[in-house]
Amino acid sequence: MAKKEAVVKAYKNQDFLNSTSARTLRILSEFYEPESRFKKQNIVDTIVFFGSARLASKAEAQKKLRELKKLKNGKATEAKIKEAEIQLVMSKYYEDAVELSKRLTEWSLGLDQEVKRFIVCSGGGPGIMEAANKGAKLAGGTSIGLNISIPFEQFVNKYVKPDLAFEFHYFFMRKFWFIYLAKALIVFPGGFGTLDELMEVLTLMQTGKIKKEMKVIVYDEHYWKKVLNFDALIEFGTISKSDLKLFDFCNTVDDAFEKITSHFKRHYLNRKA
Secondary structure, eight states, rough: OOOOOOOOOOGOOOHHHHHHGGGHHHHHHHHHHHHHHHHHHHBBEEEEEETTOOOOHHHHHHHHHHHHTOOOOOHHHHHHHHHHHHHHHHHHHHHHHHHHHHHHHHHHHHHHSSSOOSSEEEEEEETTTHHHHHHHHHOOOOOOEEEEEOOOOOOOTTTTTGGGGGESSSSHHHHHHHHHHHEEEOOOOOOOHHHHHHHHHHHHHHTTTSSSEEEEEEEHHHHHHHOOOHHHHHHSSSSOGGGGGEEEOOSHHHHHHHHHHHHHHTTTTOOOO
C-alpha cells in the first residue's frame, strides 16, 4: 500500500504564499517582520538618508577618470570622460554623506539612553545609501539598510550588518518603514527615486498625515533649486509660500549637523519618543 503524502500546511505552501490570493499576507509580512527585528534590536527612531544610487566616492570617481584618460581618443571616449568628470564633482555629496552620518552616529552614541536613538537608515544600496551606512560604521555604530528588489542598481552594501539588512518587494512598505521611525530626513542630490521619496514625505507633512516633529534637510540648495523651481510653484499658486517651511536647505555638513541635533534636543530628548 502506497504511503500517503503529507498534507502541506497553508503557511508552508509556497505556491499559495506566492500567489495573488496571498498578497495581503506578503504585505503584512513586510510590516511585522521588520517591526519584530527593530524591537529585538531596541531601535526607537532613525535618521533617514535619501539620495542617488549612482554617485561614487571620490577615490572611485578619480580612478575611473584616470582609466578613461588612458584610452585612445575618440568621440565615445570624450563623452565618457566628460561624464566621469561630472561624477568626480558629484562625489562631493558621497563624501559629505559619509561625514554627516559619521558625526550624527558619534553624537547618538554619546547620548545617555537605554534604547538606540536616531540610528542612521538608508535604502541599503550603493551611492548615497552606501555613504550613509559607511559613515555610521566608521563611527563605530550600527545602521539600517532597507533594500528593494529591482532589476538593476540595488544590492545591500557591505556596511550594513545582516541583522539590520532588509529586502522589500513592495515599495510602499519600504517607504512606510523609512518614515514610521524617522525623526529626521536628509535628502541628498538624486534622481526620480529621490524626488519621489522627498515629495511623498512633503505631501504627508503638508496634509498633516505626519504629525510628529520631523526635520527635513534638503542638501545643497544650488542643486535642488536648479532641478526644482520652488518659486514657480508659489508663483502659479500650486503651493503656498509657507509650504517651504516644511524643510530646510543646508549646504554644509556643519549646518546640517547643527540643525538636526538642535531639533532633536528641542523636541525629543529628555522625554519619551
